[in-house]
Amino acid sequence: MNVSRPAVHPVEAPPVTEAAVHGPRVRMKDVQGMPGTKGGLFLRLSQFSFAIISVSVMATTSDFRSATAFSLWSLTLAFVDIYALLVKRSLRNHKAIRLFTIGDGITSTLTFAAACASAGITVLIGNDLNKCAFNHCTRFETATAMAFISWFAMSPSFLMNFWSLASQ
Numbered sequence: 001m002n003v004s005r006p007a008v009h010p011v012e013a014p015p016v017t018e019a020a021v022h023g024p025r026v027r028m029k030d031v032q033g034m035p036g037t038k039g040g041l042f043l044r045l046s047q048f049s050f051a052i053i054s055v056s057v058m059a060t061t062s063d064f065r066s067a068t069a070f071s072l073w074s075l076t077l078a079f080v081d082i083y084a085l086l087v088k089r090s091l092r093n094h095k096a097i098r099l100f101t102i103g104d105g106i107t108s109t110l111t112f113a114a115a116c117a118s119a120g121i122t123v124l125i126g127n128d129l130n131k132c133a134f135n136h137c138t139r140f141e142t143a144t145a146m147a148f149i150s151w152f153a154m155s156p157s158f159l160m161n162f163w164s165l166a167s168q
Helices: 018-022 038-059 073-086 094-128 137-167
Strands: none
Touching (some): 073 094, 073 137
16 A cells, blocks of 8 residues: 655744634624614603703793703714614714713713702702792702603613723
């Protein structure tokens, strides 16, 4: 039997890459509530609607001009979410997530601070000074409650964006 002997040819080892050491990177699934998802759109629209209700209630008072602050951040990001859902585009871009996280963090903090300040003023006027007859305490309390509900809807958006940013 005439069997050829195998020849050994030296082969250089491929360079070690991060994917070879740690395995391939897998993108995290889009969790509902993140930008570009139906849950994210729901959170944005609920933030905006409760903020609009709060501002509308405050607008019915006579001293509205001296006691309001409002942001269109939630409405803008709701439009971005609608666009992403219509064109079926993922918003998992690192720069976009960073922008959403910083914007949501600032807006969430300011909304919470404004709601707390409004609650403090409402308690001062209603309970401490007993001047609810001269002021619009019920309207202020309703507007403050809507501001807190808007903040409750804004917090998951911030946390989801922060989680997504941290996981990249």
